[in-house]
Amino acid sequence: MLSDASEALMGELPVNTRLMLGSERLRLLFTNTRLGVDHAAKRGAGAVAGTSILGRLSGAIEDLFKSGGESARRRSIRNLSPDQVLRSHRDNFAINYDEVVSVTLAQTLTLHGITILTKDEKFEFSTRARFNDVVELFSKGLNVKMSVRRLSQTELKR
Numbered sequence: 001m002l003s004d005a006s007e008a009l010m011g012e013l014p015v016n017t018r019l020m021l022g023s024e025r026l027r028l029l030f031t032n033t034r035l036g037v038d039h040a041a042k043r044g045a046g047a048v049a050g051t052s053i054l055g056r057l058s059g060a061i062e063d064l065f066k067s068g069g070e071s072a073r074r075r076s077i078r079n080l081s082p083d084q085v086l087r088s089h090r091d092n093f094a095i096n097y098d099e100v101v102s103v104t105l106a107q108t109l110t111l112h113g114i115t116i117l118t119k120d121e122k123f124e125f126s127t128r129a130r131f132n133d134v135v136e137l138f139s140k141g142l143n144v145k146m147s148v149r150r151l152s153q154t155e156l157k158r
Contacts, residue, residue, distance in 0.1 A: 006032075007031050007032060007033055007034075007081070007082055007083065008031060008032050009029060009030070009031055009081075009082050010030045010031060010032060010137075010140050010141070011029075011030045011136075011137045011140070012027050012028065012029050012030065013027065013028040013030070013127060013129055013133075013134060013137055014026075014027055014040075014127060014128075014129065015027070015028055015114065015125035015126060015127045016125065016126050016127070017123070017124060017125050017126075018124070024039065024040075025039075025040040026038060026039055026040055026125065027040055028125070028137075029082055029085060029086075030137050030138075030140055030141060031082050031141075032140075032141065033096065033097060033141075034082075034094045034095060034096045034097055034141075035094065035095045035097070035100075035116075035141070035142075036082050036085060036086050036092065036093075036094045037092060037093050037094070037095070037123075038085055038086070038088075038089065038092050039089045039091045039092055095116065095118055095123075097141045097142060099118045099119055099120075100116060100117070100118055100142055100145050101117045101118060101119060101145065102115075102116075102117045102145050102146075102147065103115070103116050103117075103138055103142050103145055103146045103147070104117075104146075104147050104148075104149070105131075105134055105135055105138060105146065105147070105148045105149070106149045107131045107148075107149060107150045107151045108151070109151070109155075110128065111126045111127070111128060112126065112127050112128075112129070112131050112134055113125075113126055114126065114127065114134070114138075131150070135148055
């Protein structure tokens with residue numbers, strides 16, 4: 001996981017991933033050699049897009065208690081190198097670009113899908129970031145391994 005002095009941060013993307021019960025907020029860190037996965041916060045079952053009022057209420061309460069600590073952590077890692085960010089949380093990890101087999105970016109009306117397939121694992125994320133920004137970030141290091149599924153103009157107008 002150690003990087004050399006020539007590693008440069010080229011961008012970051014806030015994403016979510018689903019867990020058995022709940023979800024987790026992550027940050028994808030794009031460097032010139034690898035993709036870092038920085039764990040921001042886990043959310044319980046109340047954060048899953050549920051239909052019950054109790055589920056939404058518990059998710060809102062959880063947000064109130066967790067968001068202060070998350071904000072402090074985000075501020076504290078702003079001036080760190082990519083390698084220092086990766087070492088800042090025990091669950092953080094990196095994916096070297098040469099380990100990636102394919103990346104699929106799927107545009108939807110609200111929550112865009114990201115699937116990264118490596119030689120050993122499959123990672124699925126979602127993001128609310130502008131789709132063109134997502135494509136641009138992945139293009140910097142993974143352009144030849146990337147497939148993009150955009151909505152048609154008709155679908156976008158719905």
